Each structure stands twice: as structure tokens, then as C-alpha cells.
Amino acid sequence: MPESTNAITYARDHRERFLSELKDLLAIPSISTLSEHKPDMQRAAEWVTRQLRDLGFKNCAVLPTAGHPVAYGESLNAPGKPTVLVYGHYDVQPVDPLNEWTSPPFEATVRGDNLYARGASDMKGQVIAVFKAIESLVRNEGLRVNLKVLIEGEEEIGSPNLGAFIAQNKEKLKCDIALNCDSGIARPNLPTIVYGLRGLAYFEIWVYGPSQDLHSGVFGGSVHNPAQALCELIAGMHDADGHITLPGFYDKVRVLTDDERAEIARLPLSDEDWRATAKVPELWGKKGFTTLERLGALPTLEVNGLLSGFTGEGSKTVLPAKAMAKISCRLAAYQDDNEIEAQLNEYMRINAPPTISWQVKKLVTTPPVLVNRDTIGARAASRALEATFGIKPIFKLEGGSVPVVSTTKTVLGVDSIMLGFGLPDDNLHSPNEKFHLPNFYRGIATYIRFFDAVAE
């Protein structure tokens, strides 16, 4: 393919400044879930918009939503060529527990090959990578595709207003391909392209016993402890083979083809590598599947939080009135969150003992996604990665959920290319989040080549 070699060279020559600009964006504590950071959200959106304006983009603006604003800009100077909608987000997760960070989360710090900061990998690093690819093209061979760049501020809180924003701006956002940079690869030297994402259905389960906390000496032994009852119910949600027992839970789950299983098996990620990444004594999962199949193609039921009774220091001899669990399912293609909700309620109806009462509340959901592997975008991503990394990329299924990919498909009718450079051990959502700097630079080169390939 005709490569923009000057742009590639330019990118290599300006690494220091690119890193410095990334650090500037990382210094803005744009935590979307905490209302005290509202001014920071505005600052981050303006920072992003200013970058686009400096690249000569048109219609650059901080566009309001019912929540945090969207940063937008477009470059439509390539008539007859495809239009790519570039998606990213400028918001980040909270930083607690703060005392577990080695360096301050909003003072990006290089240690070894990594840049440590909240948002480094998820995903300001990738926003800057794609921006710097655009800059490298704009300042050299020029952009040969049309670009619409949308960087939102609510991804970490489930993108509650993005669906409405896209629907209201359907014409403005019309495109041929969506490029979602909020993604990752399997290993530093192993390029991968994500063609499927798990969905999410997030619940709270409440178990109620006595109407108020009781004295465990006076009542203990005669009343079913709601925390115990909740544990019994949760324990029953998996059998000894790691199989989820909600009635009908696997009925709709898409079965992998032999080709897909073979492709997944190409990923040279051993169980020992994954165990070391997760830092657990042993891996675990549903019998009959490999770890990578479990992560990409199987649904989960996970306890995200537990709370009941007295949890402070020391001892309080209370028999709690109630107990709560946050439970979420990652959904495989073609599971449906409404069906999962019904199955969870059915499980509770069948299994909850008459000694307690209970309630299931649905909090948030995202449908699973499966995209076509044989499109212009997918082929372009594959060629760009191979040219940059020197290895044919592996198509893989990803365990996480990206709500915007579903929305883009539903509202705009386009599949998303998920092309990003996070790594599994980047500590997303955790202390000491990091971004692998060699892949920050390879990411820039890959995006340059991706835009080239799309234009071909």
C-alpha cells in the first residue's frame, strides 16, 4: 500500500513532544463519576477540542449533552474517500485507594517502558496516539480520508447520554467506518483486532431478614441470617464446574466455530502468563473451555461488591437486618439483558428460602457486540498492524464491554473497528494504571497506516 513515509518519520521525530502533550492531558483529573470534578470535565473537553482545531479541523466544538460534554471536530477534505468516525473518551475512573499509587495519579510518571497515570491506558494515551497520527499526516502527506472525531466524557459511567447524542446528530455523524480506539492488544509484540465484545447486565441483589439488626446472642440460631442466606444464594449461582446455574442462562450463547477456536488458540498467551498477570494462585473457570475462550466467548456472573452488617474495626455481635450484593453478568453474543434479568429473578424465586425476602434491581446494561471480520475497516486495521508490528494480527474476542459500539451499530448502522493499544496488565480502573510507551509510538504509526489503508 502507498505509505505516508514522511508522516511515519515525523511521528518518530516528535515523540518527546507527543509524550509531553499526553502528560498535559493526563494532568486534568477528569473523573466523570465525581461531581466535584465537573470543571475538570469542561477543561478536558476544551483541551481536546483545541487539539482538533490546531489540526485544522472544522466545526470544532465542546457540544453539550444532558451530562458531560462531547468534544467534536471534523476534516472532510477527501471527496470520494470513506469517512471514518473516530471514537474515544476523555473521562477517567476514580483513583481510590489513593495510597496504593506509587506516584500521584494525575502526575504522569515514566518508570521503565511505562507511563503511570490514571487514564494513561483507558484511554487518554490512545486519544493522543490517534491525534498524533492525524497531526503527522496533516503536517506531511495530508489526510486522504474524511474524519469525524467524537471524544465523549461519560464512558466510565456507562455513556448514559451518548446514545441520545448520536441519535440527535445522526446526519452530522454519518460515516462509513467507526474507529474505536478504546481497545487493546494481547501482548506488547502481538497485535490483535477485537471483533467481539461482551455485554453487561449489572444488578443489585438485596436480601432482607429481620426489620432491624438484632442481637446475635438473643436471636442467633432461631433466625436465618440474611448475610448467610445471601451467601447461600450466591454460592448456588455456580456449580462445581464453574457453570452458571441461572435457568436457561446458556441457551442463547453463541457457540464458537472450529475456525474461531483455532484462531483464538493462535494467541500465544499461556495460562501461566495470564495467571501471573491476574496475580492469583490458580486460574479458574467453566470446565471444557480454554482461558481465552472463557474470556471472549463465555458469559460470566461476577460478585462486584458485598455489604452487610458491621464491617468496621473490631467486633459487633449483630445479626444483620439485610445484605446486599452487586452482581454483574458479562454477556456473550447473543444473550439479552432482559432475559438475564428474568433468569436471575427466576433463580431467586426457585432458590430463595421462605425465611427471608429479596429484591433484584437492574442498574445498567450493555448488549454484546459481534462485528464482521471482512470489511474495509477490518482489512485496513489488519494491514496497518502487520506493517507496524511485523506480525499478522490475530482476530480475537474481548471480555469487556464498550456500549458505544452497540450504539454505533444500532443508530448509525456501521460496524466499529476496535483498534487500540492497551495491555491486559495496564491496571485499568485500579491503582497504578499505566500505558506501555513503545506501543504508544507504534500505535501512532498504526493509526497513520490505518488511515492510509482505508483511503486506498
Next chain:
Amino acid sequence: MPESTNAITYARDHRERFLSELKDLLAIPSISTLSEHKPDMQRAAEWVTRQLRDLGFKNCAVLPTAGHPVAYGESLNAPGKPTVLVYGHYDVQPVDPLNEWTSPPFEATVRGDNLYARGASDMKGQVIAVFKAIESLVRNEGLRVNLKVLIEGEEEIGSPNLGAFIAQNKEKLKCDIALNCDSGIARPNLPTIVYGLRGLAYFEIWVYGPSQDLHSGVFGGSVHNPAQALCELIAGMHDADGHITLPGFYDKVRVLTDDERAEIARLPLSDEDWRATAKVPELWGKKGFTTLERLGALPTLEVNGLLSGFTGEGSKTVLPAKAMAKISCRLAAYQDDNEIEAQLNEYMRINAPPTISWQVKKLVTTPPVLVNRDTIGARAASRALEATFGIKPIFKLEGGSVPVVSTTKTVLGVDSIMLGFGLPDDNLHSPNEKFHLPNFYRGIATYIRFFDAVAE
């Protein structure tokens, strides 16, 4: 028995003032576990000591311990008669959740037959009842027994310094009988005498998975969730018959005699009464035993608290690094807390999967207590209750734990008479704690008659 009829009449005539003095003591927020209430602890100890001094007691003093002080006073004017050590505590539990109180916890309020305040039943009401019995005797027929009154300030935090205090003051506290007023009866019109108390062994169980919280999308399905593992372990600690499965758990448990089962069955407390008191949909417990047998004679394993992962509002898709449960066992006679600790560790060794690591921490323990029902004190209590209530009292086993009863037996060599007037629905340790006022007054009469009967 020769009754101090003038004292009984005096007590009836001074009810209003007695209630007013109880309210004064209840107005002092003597919460032993909260360090900001340290001055209130001193005030409460001084208030109690002043009462004893006003009764003409000698050696009245606020005696220091390593923690909150002990209020002490003695009256030794009955040569040749038994000496009774009267035990009580002036400290109370915290009041949270404050918004669930109908009236402020430290402004004692009469509604119907009840006085509502923190500490009303546990146990300032009973401290004042015994003090007013003493006053009624002192101002009329006079005391015909010797009394040593010890009111401590750390019962609600497990009496950490009382054992050392009693051991250091062994000679000073020498006595023939101990009267522990920190007790209750089954129903307002049904006098009972407690002859056994369950012990306590309180633990924290920690389950550790990954070294830090993980993204539930990236890792979910490949790692054993520690909150789920903890639930599985807790669920396995009881079988479907409510039987506790720790290895050897019931081996030492004292089996009730047929006589005792018959005596316990005399208590006219129906399961429906108890269910309504506990405010639960249905009762629960180990198969093959009545509710009262379960409460008095069987050990328990209770979840007092659960904590893991994200428990705030909304959704955070975290796979938690660790999960914690506060677990406590009420111990039946003759269980031993060290053996229970070993059994809990053994259970974890057998059942914890290799996918997680774990730790059991022992927090506090109290041995179970069983006292002789055929002593001067027990007979005196029985006669005093029968004379006051017009019904022969029932000897019963109590579910709670009173550490001082063990200490009194071990260090001073005397059995305690547990004679108090709390009720099962007094909301001990909960919002809207109350004391039944008719039994406040009957309690005073009972204590007068008890001292009379002991002196005989």
C-alpha cells in the same frame, strides 16, 4: 420469709422520683466504644458513685482501670450474713443509625408502658432498679446483707479490663454470691432465672484473590472471584438442616437432660411470638430442636458482617481483590473457643479452593457459663420473683454472653445469679431501645425481696 414491707411500700411511693433519676443517668451518653465520649464515661461513673455514697455506702470511689473506670461502693454492716457482689455496667452501645430513632436516644421518653432511650434496658434501668431497692431498704428496715457494688464501664466493648481489675482486687471483692443484673425475663408477666449463658468466639475471615481489584470484563470468567469464593465457603458452613459443618463442632456440646427440656418447654413463648418479635417471615434453625432449645443450648455460627469490592451507589465493574466476613459463634456449654478456632481453620483448610488464599483472625472470645441451680442465691432469686410476680419462675438458658460471669466464677470462685428485667423485644444494641416500666418497678420489689431472702 420476713419481708421488708415498709421498703416495698416506700418503693411504690417513690416511683416518680426513681424514674426521674433513671432519666438523669440515661441523659449521659456513656458510649464506651467512642473515644469522644470519654468525658461522659467519667461523668456516668461519678453519677453512679454519688448514688452509692448517698445510700451511706463506704469506700465509694471511681476506680481507674486501663480503660474506662469502675464505680464502686460497699455496705458491710451485716456481720454473719452473706456478702453479695452486685454487678452492673454504666456504659451503652452506639446509637447509629440515628435517623431510625423515634425520640432522641439520650432524651429518655415515655411512650405507653415503655421508656425509650439508649441504655434503658441494657442496662441503666436495671442499675437504677437495684440501687432503688437498696435505697428502699436503707431508708426503712435496713440492709440485712452485706453488699459490694461494682458498676463497670466497658461491658459493651467486651470488658477488656475487668478481668484484671477483679484479679487485682480479689480480696476487696471477696463475696458469697454474685448478683448480675444484666439479664432479662422471657415476657412481662413471666419471671425467669437464667442459669446458663452462651459463650462467644468472634472471627474475621479474609479471602484473597488477585493482588488488586481487576476489571471484571478483562478478567471475568478466568479468575475465581474472592467474594464468590467467600460466599461459597460461608454457605458450606451450614447444611440444609441448619447444622454447622465445622469438623467436630458439636462434639463437646452439652446435651440437655429431659428435665431441662421439660422446664424449657414450660416457657409459654410460641414460635409465632418469637417470629413476631424478630420480625422475620419465618423462623429458622437446626432441625430436631425447639426455638428455645436452639437459643439456649445450641451453638451458632453467624455472619455479623460482609464486605467486598464496590459497595457505593451505582455500578463499578470490579472483580474484587479480597473479601471479608465477620463470623462469630455463640458457644454452648462446654465448647472451648480455642477448639472452635481450630475447627474453623480446619474447615477452611479442607474447603478453601486452591484458586484463593485465606486467613482467619480471632477477635474476641467469652467462655460459655452454666451455674448451679441449687444455691442460696438461686433459691433467693426464685422466691423473690415468685413473691413479686405471683408465678413460680422458670429456670432458663440464655443465648447471649456475659463475660463477667465467667470471670467471677474463675477469679472469685462464685456462681452468679442472673436476675434482671430486660425483655426480648427491648431493641438492645438497636434503635429505639426501651425498658418496660412496670417491670422497672417490679424489678425494684424483686431486688428488695432477693436481699431479704439471701439474709434469711
